Amino acid sequence: MIIEIIKMAFQALVSSKVRSFLSMLGIIIGVCTVIVVFAIGQGAEKDIADQYKNLSVNTIMVMGSMGGGMPGQAATSSKISEDDAEAILDKSSYITTAAAIVQTSATVIYDDAESSPSLIGVNEAFFDISNLNIEYGRIFTEDENTESSSLIILGSTAAEDLFGTASMSVIGEVVTINNKKLQIIGIMEENDSSSTMLDYDSSVFVPYNYAKEKLMSGGGRENVRIMALVDDVDNIDLAIDEVTDILRAEHGLSSWDDDDFSVMDAGSMVEAAQSSASTITMLLTLVAIVVLIVSGIGIMNVMFVTVAERIKEIGIAKAIGGTQQEILGQFLSESVMLSMIGGILGVITGQVALMIIDQMNLISVVSSFEGIAIGFGFSVVVGIFFGFYPALKASRLDPVDALRSE
Amino acid sequence: MENKDLIIKLEDVHKSYYLANGEEIPVLRGLNLEVRRGEFAAIMGESGGGKTTLLNIIGCLHPLSSGRYFFDGEDIGEVRDDFTLAFIRNKKIGFVFQQFNLLSRMTALNNVCLPAVYAGMDRSEREEKATKILESVGLGERIFHKPTELSGGQQQRVAIARSLMNEPDILLADEPTGALDSKSGHEIMQIFLDLKKRGKTILMVTHTPEVAKYADRIIYVRDGKIVDNDYKLKRSDDY
Numbered sequence: 001m002i003i004e005i006i007k008m009a010f011q012a013l014v015s016s017k018v019r020s021f022l023s024m025l026g027i028i029i030g031v032c033t034v035i036v037v038f039a040i041g042q043g044a045e046k047d048i049a050d051q052y053k054n055l056s057v058n059t060i061m062v063m064g065s066m067g068g069g070m071p072g073q074a075a076t077s078s079k080i081s082e083d084d085a086e087a088i089l090d091k092s093s094y095i096t097t098a099a100a101i102v103q104t105s106a107t108v109i110y111d112d113a114e115s116s117p118s119l120i121g122v123n124e125a126f127f128d129i130s131n132l133n134i135e136y137g138r139i140f141t142e143d144e145n146t147e148s149s150s151l152i153i154l155g156s157t158a159a160e161d162l163f164g165t166a167s168m169s170v171i172g173e174v175v176t177i178n179n180k181k182l183q184i185i186g187i188m189e190e191n192d193s194s195s196t197m198l199d200y201d202s203s204v205f206v207p208y209n210y211a212k213e214k215l216m217s218g219g220g221r222e223n224v225r226i227m228a229l230v231d232d233v234d235n236i237d238l239a240i241d242e243v244t245d246i247l248r249a250e251h252g253l254s255s256w257d258d259d260d261f262s263v264m265d266a267g268s269m270v271e272a273a274q275s276s277a278s279t280i281t282m283l284l285t286l287v288a289i290v291v292l293i294v295s296g297i298g299i300m301n302v303m304f305v306t307v308a309e310r311i312k313e314i315g316i317a318k319a320i321g322g323t324q325q326e327i328l329g330q331f332l333s334e335s336v337m338l339s340m341i342g343g344i345l346g347v348i349t350g351q352v353a354l355m356i357i358d359q360m361n362l363i364s365v366v367s368s369f370e371g372i373a374i375g376f377g378f379s380v381v382v383g384i385f386f387g388f389y390p391a392l393k394a395s396r397l398d399p400v401d402a403l404r405s406e
Numbered sequence: 407m408e409n410k411d412l413i414i415k416l417e418d419v420h421k422s423y424y425l426a427n428g429e430e431i432p433v434l435r436g437l438n439l440e441v442r443r444g445e446f447a448a449i450m451g452e453s454g455g456g457k458t459t460l461l462n463i464i465g466c467l468h469p470l471s472s473g474r475y476f477f478d479g480e481d482i483g484e485v486r487d488d489f490t491l492a493f494i495r496n497k498k499i500g501f502v503f504q505q506f507n508l509l510s511r512m513t514a515l516n517n518v519c520l521p522a523v524y525a526g527m528d529r530s531e532r533e534e535k536a537t538k539i540l541e542s543v544g545l546g547e548r549i550f551h552k553p554t555e556l557s558g559g560q561q562q563r564v565a566i567a568r569s570l571m572n573e574p575d576i577l578l579a580d581e582p583t584g585a586l587d588s589k590s591g592h593e594i595m596q597i598f599l600d601l602k603k604r605g606k607t608i609l610m611v612t613h614t615p616e617v618a619k620y621a622d623r624i625i626y627v628r629d630g631k632i633v634d635n636d637y638k639l640k641r642s643d644d645y
Binding site: 001004008011012015312313315316317318319320321322323324325326399400403 | 462465467468488489492493495496497501503507508509511512520521523524525526568569572
């Protein structure tokens with residue numbers, strides 16, 4: 001009996017294909033949106049995970065911030081420098097390693113080849129702190145850094161971009177940056193980081209002093225960051241307090257001045273980034289749910305029209321022995337079927353959309369089962385919820401009135 | 407009262423409709439009626455006299471306001487339960503309407519099958535049965551045609567086939583020839599006579615004497631009452 005009712009509902013849908021499709025469109029778009037939104041959210045979370053994977057949990061980072069000086073005084077740019085890194089290393093009892101890094105972008109030329117990787121000025125300690133390993137050649141020595149030698153180390157992708165290969169043969173070649181010649185002494189091991197902020201694979205590394213003195217117009221002050229390792233994870237909070245005190249003293253801030261820098265630890269950075277990513281996911285999910293509700297109202301509208309158009313049919317069904325339950329069932333299965341087929345098409349459209357987004361490399365997306373399940377599940381719920389009232393109305397029609405209608 | 411011969415017995419049946427402002431419009435005013443098993447009866451009367459309301463009450467499409475309704479000896483006047491009423495309409499009663507009331511998106515065969523679908527009959531069984539009935543009303547060649555591809559007379563024959571599908575105790579026909587030309591009308595009446603010969607009880611509303619004369623007897627309704635249980639057509643009835 002149930003199967004018969006579902007069959008009749010299906011026939012009714014097929015007999016008005018255009019309308020059925022139009023009413024499904026809202027559901028298709030809604031489900032597609034949910035899936036894409038979820039994939040973007042998951043992609044963002046993965047990006048964040050990638051971005052911070054080079055930071056061990058006992059890393060802390062010092063970044064310059066606006067502020068400092070007297071209240072009312074114009075904010076000055078950050079005052080973080082390599083001296084601060086030395087001060088932290090010397091004076092803090094918890095910090096085992098500290099390195100100042102400076103970041104900019106640069107055009108690197110070799111023969112006819114040219115690429116624009118991000119350029120990071122680092123000292124030898126940086127590679128340790130960031131868990132980066134050398135694949136070919138070697139890293140800078142302390143002396144080379146102090147003397148700001150014209151040396152460069154390539155990330156694996158950066159090497160491929162420039163030479164078409166990341167191999168030993170590249171070592172010893174000379175590239176040009178800002179008309180200055182630098183000799184390649186090493187290529188880093190591939191790091192698999194697909195992050196957008198700290199993509200070490202497609203970066204190039206030069207000695208910190210060289211970057212500051214020779215390659216950066218403004219002395220690179222505003223782009224300086226300090227990365228430091230704390231001896232033990234349990235000491236991170238103590239280390240942050242201590243580093244803050246040291247830097248305030250170094251910068252000569254009086255007790256009423258705000259910090260002109262901020263100290264963060266890797267764990268809380270990851271947490272903060274993840275929570276902002278999940279906030280975005282939630283927001284987008286809400287948008288998608290609104291889309292689904294709107295499409296549900298669309299379905300309800302269509303079902304009301306369907307009921308109104310078929311009042312006579314309902315009268316006939318009652319006259320020849322259809323019960324209220326059977327008529328309710330038939331109209332309800334029509335709307336559930338509409339939204340289920342819409343849901344399936346939405347899942348397909350969503351997956352295709354994800355493939356296209358992935359191909360275009362605009363934003364990272366990760367297709368997730370949750371997205372599909374929630375999108376599809378919601379579409380069925382919408383069908384039942386918004387289909388119920390019109391179906392109930394249909395089932396309660398007076399048979400004589402229904403038969404009399406044209 | 408327990409007369410096994412009676413398929414329908416109405417006792418002092420009243421039926422009123424109510425307007426939106428609460429005003430009562432009485433349609434049936436203390437009507438008594440008996441229909442014997444196997445007879446072919448016609449109901450005649452002026453428009454607005456309550457013929458169709460009477461048929462709708464007998465067909466369990468409308469509840470009665472007061473009075474008693476015995477169907478096959480059973481008092482069903484108080485029954486309001488949808489399942490029971492739907493069951494009676496499905497199994498005990500066959501309806502034939504003036505406007506045929508077929509589903510236009512379904513073939514003749516599927517239209518005829520519909521009551522059996524609600525009755526829960528298997529697909530193959532009901533299709534076989536529906537085909538036989540369609541053949542018996544002369545539509546064996548057209549079982550896969552849709553209503554729009556059939557003439558009025560043919561559509562009415564499909565509707566009759568549908569009403570016979572669950573082998574009801576009684577056929578209720580409301581102006582079955584009202585939408586047909588007189589030739590098709592006579593063909594439909596031949597089918598009714600044939601059904602009567604095979605033992606079916608038929609109760610038919612009509613205002614056409616030419617059609618009414620096919621019936622065994624004519625029941626005349628006026629002002630919500632039966633004024634003649636065996637009305638004889640006169641010259642003035644113009645047939």
